[in-house]
Amino acid sequence: MTETLYLPVIVGSTRRGRQTPRVALFMHRRLAGRPGVESRLLDLAEYALPIMEERLHKREDPPPGLEEFGEQIRRADALLIVTPEYNSGYPGVLKNALDYLLPQYRRKPVGIVTVSAGPWGGLSALSQLRQVLLSLGALPIPARLPVERVDSTFTAAGDAADPAYERRADRFIDELLWYTEALAARRALDRDEQTDRHGR
Numbered sequence: 561m562t563e564t565l566y567l568p569v570i571v572g573s574t575r576r577g578r579q580t581p582r583v584a585l586f587m588h589r590r591l592a593g594r595p596g597v598e599s600r601l602l603d604l605a606e607y608a609l610p611i612m613e614e615r616l617h618k619r620e621d622p623p624p625g626l627e628e629f630g631e632q633i634r635r636a637d638a639l640l641i642v643t644p645e646y647n648s649g650y651p652g653v654l655k656n657a658l659d660y661l662l663p664q665y666r667r668k669p670v671g672i673v674t675v676s677a678g679p680w681g682g683l684s685a686l687s688q689l690r691q692v693l694l695s696l697g698a699l700p701i702p703a704r705l706p707v708e709r710v711d712s713t714f715t716a717a718g719d720a721a722d723p724a725y726e727r728r729a730d731r732f733i734d735e736l737l738w739y740t741e742a743l744a745a746r747r748a749l750d751r752d753e754q755t756d757r758h759g760r
């Protein structure tokens with residue numbers, strides 16, 4: 561695969577004093593360090609999307625930032641979502657953002673990293689988010705990367721206090737890129753076929 565793969569990282573927490581960006585920064589740096597990969601942080605706190613009244617493709621008056629958010633997801637080859645666990649689920653702000661779009665997710669692999677203050681790593685949020693992503697037509701990958709006790713395992717600058725997280729993150733990124741490359745290759749074949757058909 562010679563084309564650059566685009567994998568934006570969605571920061572799923574907007575809470576005041578939030579810690580999820582520590583992990584998002586860490587993942588973003590490791591992902592962007594891979595050859596042939598372009599990445600960018602999509603911070604839901606910066607997008608500040610209002611409560612969803614209708615999906616982007618049905619809106620004539622999209623709220624500020626929504627078209628740009630949609631474009632990032634449209635051009636993505638895969639997504640990496642870094643989400644906190646709130647009350648055994650994922651935050652409403654993340655669901656609100658996801659619900660704005662639909663065709664943009666189709667057949668795209670999604671890696672989910674869950675962040676928790678406690679010792680369980682947010683695995684309840686993981687299973688719920690996987691189910692929602694399947695409904696959106698995306699493909700949550702089987703690999704998981706639960707982050708426990710985020711305040712002591714990651715620094716504010718996005719460094720892992722425990723090097724085990726670096727190894728785990730790299731294995732997780734290997735998996736995500738495997739699916740990303742496989743599906744991007746298939747999409748490229750589909751595009752070539754379409755060009756051939758219309759060229760004739």
Ligand SMILES: Cc1cc2nc3c(=O)[nH]c(=O)nc-3n(C[C@H](O)[C@H](O)[C@H](O)COP(=O)(O)O)c2cc1C
Nearest residue numbers: 573575578579580644645646647648675676677678
């Ligand atoms: C409303 C709320 C509910 C939470 N529920 C859980 C939970 O169910 N399980 C858990 O491990 N941590 C829970 N936490 C702690 C978060 O995982 C913790 O705040 C962590 O730092 C990640 O979220 P953050 O980005 O908001 O900081 C909760 C935090 C909030 C604000």
